[in-house]
Amino acid sequence: MHFARMPLSVFTRRRALQVSAGSLFLAAAAPATAADANPVDRGRVREGEVRFPAIVKSNEAGERDAEGPLPDDQRVGFAVVALGRLSVEQILPAFAQSRKAKLAALVSGSPAKLQVLGRQYGLGEDQLFTYNDFEKLASIEAVRVIYIVLPNALHKEFVLRSAALGKHVLCEKPMATNSADAEAMIAACKDKNVKLMIAYRCRYQPHHKELIRRVQNKEYGPVKLIEAVNAQNQGDPSQWRLQKALSGGGSLPDIGLYCLNATRATLGEEPAEIQAVLNSTPNDPRFREVEESVVWTMRFPSGALAALSTSYGTHRASRMAVHMDEASLILDHAFPYKGQRLSLVRAVDGLETETVIDVTAKDQFALEIDHMAGCVLNNSAPTTPGEEGLRDMRLMAEIYQAAESGARLKL
Template identity: 45%
Template sequence: MPQKPDLPAPKPRSERVGFALVGLGKLTAEQLIPAVRTSQDAYVAALVSSEEDKGEEFARAFDLTEQDVYTYDTFEQLADRDDVQAVYIVLPNSKHLEFVRRAAQMGKHVLCEKPLSVNAGQARQIVDACREAGVLLMTAYRCQYTPEHWAAREAVQSGALGRVKLLDSIHAQVEDDPEAWRLKRALAGGGPLLDVGIYSLNTMQFVTGQEPEWVFAAQHQPAGDLRFREVEESVSAMLGFPGGVIANLQTSYGAYNTATLRVMGEDGSLLMDPAFPYGGLGLEITDQNGTRQPAFPEYNQFSLEFDHFAQCIQQGRAPWTPGEEGVQDHVIMDAIYESARTGQVVRLSPQTGTDLYRGTPPERPGQ
């Protein structure tokens, strides 16, 4: 379990936002619950699991009672819990729409794991459900809350690298278990692009503040490999951003663990290696002043994410990574799959401006 960062003591519970965690898998057990213990503005008030026994086991381990445990069938009973103001949906992608709708109908704000859904159409339904219910919706793009990623963004957008020309990002890992839900199209909606490649895509948009204008892609689904009967093994995509900026994205479930982001400008470059794990991020910036590796205060990525959404709920502000950004990423990923299928360039709707789908910037550690 991750070490607890040396952070100030959380606020009194009465001043924090209570969350129900929906889905008790590895991410919840190993990252989310420990992270909430370092959160300043959030706490876990309830757990929702497919198995009541599993939920009660989690409750005993994390200082909750059996009365704080709900199943998918009793989920609506959370409507009576005034101390549960928000839910965090941590379920397979295809289940997001159902549970976001159910949460929104109870008047609960929603933090939803990425990708927001399985395609742009269902993602739009998620946004509509929350808008109609008058609740906030945030897509859990944790990398947009780290100081390393913000330093990379500032290096790009300040002009320190000169005019940006090229971006390159690889996010790959080996998925060994043929029965993993991520390899089931009905649950995941696709392969590595929706799961890990989305970090490359979303971070390139984040550091530039812009959206791609076209995509051209290819994918590979090896014959005879039981893991890839339903989803692709690898995807490679070229994306064209405004001003002639070209980006390359590569993602795979069959290649050695790699998580990098490189940005190359006329006067400098930056490298994040690794760029996307839960901790230990690396950042090296080279510009006309030389090469440096910035240092940052200790933090927990998920705590920053919890805190931002809790603050948005308390202050009535739009989250930095709202549901609309999740929809836009699905629009781009749908286009990548279409290009891979047809072998043609797919053009996207023209976008004008920067950070078009983002809300209120988050507070940042050390500032």
């Protein structure tokens, strides 16, 4: 039998790998002692976490997250109420990215959805509930927070029912369909001494937080103008978002609310004046009950002006720009679930330059859920409590009034 001659370099590499593998096997097989130092796995348990020594120089950026996930028995259990598109496609998967929360129960009017999703997420029959069984959540100790993901008009009923059970509440935005309901929700939760947080996911999104930090630190001078748009082309006219009795309104409370809340959060101020224009395409069946498009301006006590717009009848658009004395911050894809890009535009050495700001994206829903879980664990107030949702409800009512009257409203 004839063998081709093997180059020495190949033999040397293979032999080295064999020796290394054998050494690792012997090291693993040898009895471990406290003094042993594994040359491959340098991880050590310290203060309840697995930690590793740095492998880069001290002038390199670190890659370790600030904290590891909590053990399962220390996580805050959530019951998710309503298994529509948002819950199934975004909220439920987000629990896999959570550090402090876990899915503990599901509530739905669809037994088929409960069975399928219960199996997918490893829940038992005793963790699946219909709306008629809702009050049984009171006896489920693992459920500490109830996440309301129902149509807007049902938020008040289920927030009040949740508070009556002594459970903390995370409620989707908009908070309600009117300010009176929002006030009742806040009062009920205070009466039962439970927390109420409104699910403004963008307020926990890293790009938004970095934008707010830079603006409020006044790194580029005072804010003069803010532009924001959030628009999309709605489809099926029969969907609940286009039925005023369930939604409370059209594009403004659904997606325009993101522009309103982000502007208030960025400036850290409340508007002093509002003007608005509303329009719906005649004979479009989608807009028989709710508005299609709204454009509104706000003046703030600092002198900053905001020009905001929203629509249910255009190709998708989502952008926010903050214009300051020395620079502009541009947040592209500002309000979708992913794809945010934050850039700084300013003059450098006499040349206009755009610099993309490096921000690590994370699951917005996981961050939002973890914030609520942290508030429960630490007995702290949410960043977006019920009062924040109420402010937006009142301002949206003013926007509608300004559009109807054609007047500039002083607030």
